[in-house]
Amino acid sequence: MGAATPVLLLHAAGRTPQMWQDQVEAIGMSRPALAPWLRGLRPGRKDELSLADAADEVLSTLDRNGIEAAHLVGHQLGAMVALQVAATEPTMVAGLVLSGAVVAPSSMAMGLQRMVIRLLPNKSLAESGATKADLLRALDLIATADFGKNLDRITAPALIIAGSGDPGRSAAQVLADRLPHGRYAEIAGVGSDPSLEAPAAYNQLLMEFLSSSSAR
Numbered sequence: 001m002g003a004a005t006p007v008l009l010l011h012a013a014g015r016t017p018q019m020w021q022d023q024v025e026a027i028g029m030s031r032p033a034l035a036p037w038l039r040g041l042r043p044g045r046k047d048e049l050s051l052a053d054a055a056d057e058v059l060s061t062l063d064r065n066g067i068e069a070a071h072l073v074g075h076q077l078g079a080m081v082a083l084q085v086a087a088t089e090p091t092m093v094a095g096l097v098l099s100g101a102v103v104a105p106s107s108m109a110m111g112l113q114r115m116v117i118r119l120l121p122n123k124s125l126a127e128s129g130a131t132k133a134d135l136l137r138a139l140d141l142i143a144t145a146d147f148g149k150n151l152d153r154i155t156a157p158a159l160i161i162a163g164s165g166d167p168g169r170s171a172a173q174v175l176a177d178r179l180p181h182g183r184y185a186e187i188a189g190v191g192s193d194p195s196l197e198a199p200a201a202y203n204q205l206l207m208e209f210l211s212s213s214s215a216r
Contacts, residue, residue: 003031003032004030004031004032004210005031005069005070005071005094005095005210005213006031006032006033006034006065006067006070006071007027007031007032007033007034007070007071007072007073007210008033008034008035008036008058008061008062008070008071008072008073009023009024009033009034009035009073009074009078010035010036010038010058010072010073010074010075010077010078010079010081010082011035011037011038011041011075011077011078012075012076012077012078012100013038013041013076013077015075016037017035017036017037018035019075019195019196020035020073020195022195022196022199022202022203023073023195023199023202023203023206026199026203026206026207027206027207027210030210031210032065032067034061034065036057036058036061038054038057038077038078038081039053039054039056039057040053040054041077049137051080051081051084052084054077054081054084055081055084055085055088058072058081058082058085059085059088059089059092062092068092069091069092069093069094070092070093070094071093071094071095071096071097071210071213072085072086072093072095072096072097073096073097073098073206074096074097074098074099074101075098075099075100075193075195076099076100076101079098079099079100079101080101082096082098082101083096083098083101083154086153086154086156087150087151087153087154090153090154090155090156091155093154093156094156094213095156095157095158095159095209095210095213096154096156096157096158096159096179097158097159097161097205097206097209098158098159098160098161098175099160099161099162099172099193099194099195100168100172100192101160101172101175102168102171102172102174102175103151103171103174103175103178151178151179151180152180154179154180154181155180155181156181156213157181157182157183157209157213158176158179158181158182158183159182159183159185159205159206159209160172160173160175160176160179160182160183160184160185161185161186161187161194161195161202161205162184162185162186162187162192162194163186163187163188163189163190163191163192163193163194163197163198164186164187164188164189164190165189165190165191165192166190166191166192166194167192168192169186172184185205187201187202187205
């Protein structure tokens with residue numbers, strides 16, 4: 001039997017790769033797990049933030065580590081980058097576990113997100129090194145994304161996770177329905193950050209998905 005397929009965990013804007021600590025611990029020694037910085041979000045670097053560049057950096061990370069295919073786990077912007085990778089190089093993606101991703105963001109949803117960002121206390125962003133301007137820039141990038149014409153290129157199985165209290169859960173269901181091999185799962189009693197708000201429930205879904213997905 002070959003080695004288990006590695007996992008790459010892609011963080012959200014305004015978060016650090018450390019947001020995946022509970023998931024990395026859950027994966028443990030069962031398979032390799034990497035949580036890199038997304039291009040354009042690493043503190044101290046002024047790389048342009050774009051889905052294409054961030055996706056290229058993910059693919060470069062796979063190449064540098066000798067990984068032919070990986071499971072991609074992503075939240076919000078990280079999930080959008082994972083979709084970009086899967087649409088660009090489908091053979092390099094063995095599976096997707098996504099939260100906070102959408103097929104094409106609505107103007108109303110983006111407006112609400114911008115309002116939430118403006119109300120964030122600055123100290124809540126200190127750990128990530130991000131500013132409100134950085135988050136608004138990331139939100140503008142998400143607003144331009146439209147995967148509608150490319151979803152059929154994504155051949156990997158996909159698990160879309162949302163919290164029952166997440167205002168974006170209907171968009172998550174749409175994404176799961178539109179993906180060729182998508183499945184939707186909802187965690188009761190949590191909001192828009194399921195991996196952080198309910199790590200045990202999220203990890204159970206994640207580990208079951210990794211175990212059931214065919215290795216590539």
